[in-house]
Amino acid sequence: MRKQLALLAALSLLTAPGPSPAAAMPPDAAKSGAEEEGVKPAEKLEWLAFDAATARAKNQKKHMIVDIYTTWCGWCRVMEQQTYGDPEVAAYLRENFVLAKVNGESSAKLKWMGKDLTERQFARCVRVTGYPPTYFLKPDAERLGGMGGFLRPPEFMIYARYVSTRWYEKGKFNDYIDSLRAAVK
Numbered sequence: 001m002r003k004q005l006a007l008l009a010a011l012s013l014l015t016a017p018g019p020s021p022a023a024a025m026p027p028d029a030a031k032s033g034a035e036e037e038g039v040k041p042a043e044k045l046e047w048l049a050f051d052a053a054t055a056r057a058k059n060q061k062k063h064m065i066v067d068i069y070t071t072w073c074g075w076c077r078v079m080e081q082q083t084y085g086d087p088e089v090a091a092y093l094r095e096n097f098v099l100a101k102v103n104g105e106s107s108a109k110l111k112w113m114g115k116d117l118t119e120r121q122f123a124r125c126v127r128v129t130g131y132p133p134t135y136f137l138k139p140d141a142e143r144l145g146g147m148g149g150f151l152r153p154p155e156f157m158i159y160a161r162y163v164s165t166r167w168y169e170k171g172k173f174n175d176y177i178d179s180l181r182a183a184v185k
Contacts, residue, residue: 045090045099050110050122053100054141063144063163064137065093066100068123075150076132086153089160096164104128112141136163144168 048056050066057064067084069076083089093099102110104123112122126135126143135146136159144163151159158180162168167176 043090045084045093047099047101050100050102053098057098057139061139062098063139064100065097066102066135066137068102068104068128068133070105070131073131079132079150083151083153083156089153089156092160
């Protein structure tokens with residue numbers, strides 16, 4: 001996974017501008033560009049409870065994105081504003097994914113892979129070690145993988161496209177990155 005993240009970082013340097021000024025700010029001080037410039041923010045994403053999301057994903061045969069957050073996590077709010085609030089990201093997610101939010105400290109119940117769990121137990125099952133983590137699941141709720149920490153929109157979109165196009169069925173993430181590099185050349 002570290003090799004994948006290193007490749008992703010290298011690719012993002014080739015394809016994206018430098019980090020946004022807000023990404024370097026303390027989490028509570030960061031505001032979305034829309035708020036700062038008085039621009040109307042992108043249409044809100046529809047985040048579902050986990051059980052409703054798994055039912056919809058199975059019915060619509062769409063992959064899931066599970067955003068695991070806590071109420072105290074500043075970078076979770078930055079991810080919400082800057083990445084999920086980005087118009088391109090939001091449009092792509094609305095078209096290609098079913099979205100679920102899970103509070104990593106909640107005792108609310110959910111059902112995953114035949115197990116009754118709390119949201120806290122789910123976070124432990126998928127091995128959350130820091131916030132914000134993002135997980136991708138297949139339409140049947142089988143976990144594909146995830147990333148930890150804040151991801152800028154260009155980086156996030158690389159993962160989202162890898163999953164939504166089902167590239168994982170024909171090759172590993174490194175192969176996907178190589179195909180992107182070849183397309184850039």
